[in-house]
Amino acid sequence: MSAEDVLNTYFIDNRARALEIAAFLDRVDRAEDAEAGKNDFRYKALMRALKILVECTENRAQALQLNFSDLSTEPRESAMGLKGAYGAWEGASDEDH
């Protein structure tokens, strides 16, 4: 596909996705406990992701996946009571990614 084909095919969908992200961030802003939301590890991971989108010049999808990943190497001591995933790593710091 040419770049023009890519834009013709996928631009509207991705414009909508960008607006979804903007609306999501606005929703957090409107919440009574907005500051707590902004300190949540998932919010921080998303803000790092947006920075990656702007600064990264290649392999952006892989870079985003790494940004959201648990980068530790040791097995968890127990998974008792744990089933699902959060989508971001609570242990992440800006230096990790």
Add this chain to the structure above:
Amino acid sequence: MKIIDPHIHMVSRTTDDYQALAISGIYTITEPAFWAGYDRRTAEGFRDYFNHLTVFEPARAAKFGIRHYCWIALNPKESEDLNLAEEVLAVIPEYLDRPTVLGIGEIGLNKNSRNELKVLEKHIALAADRNQLVLVHTPHLEDKLKGTRLIMDVIRNEPRIDPSRVMIDHAEEHTIGVIKEKGFWVGLTLYPASKFSPAMAADMIEIFGSDRIWMNSAADWGVSDPLATLKAANEMRMRGHPETLIEKVFYENPKAFLSQSPKFRAQ
């Protein structure tokens, strides 16, 4: 075109979905054992499930001209209770010789815990003892990268397991490369939100090539689409990829991997 969906959980789908698969050209499917949405409390509960997978679902599928195969295992979400895991592992060999069982799966990790690793090691040893194909579930979201690395280490520590007989499923952008490098097969899962869209899956074929890759719907009781493979195939067609490439990804590749089991016949 004909498509094989090599990973779909029909136990949680309606009979209407079998009809939709059949009229859409998906005549061959394989169903790994998985989590029911709750933890089963006894080995007998697993025995009931394994009977369902090996008796009821093949019969339900056959009414629509679909060949239904399955994989037997204790899934990693129920691996934390080692006593129960031992009991279930003792039951599994009874099912491996059934005519539609292709191997051990889906095994792997969920939250990357030490007990999950112990149960994974036991499944891998069983697969080696019985010369079974292996279908691996990799963890979700933030746990996937670490879990994929731990899983590959466990498998590579078992010298009797040939990586070409192991499918590592639910791979994503950050794990596909390393899985392929180590000689395993790679599975891409098509989910509306949490995994690949048809467009992103087509991107992966363009970036990583089409060798040793399959795609599946992994349709289950969550938000998922049993016809997702058709949509991904159509995405590739829309981009101008040749029919031979599309057929390779959606039919010939799964057929090649699954045909390593002498029980498997694609239609």
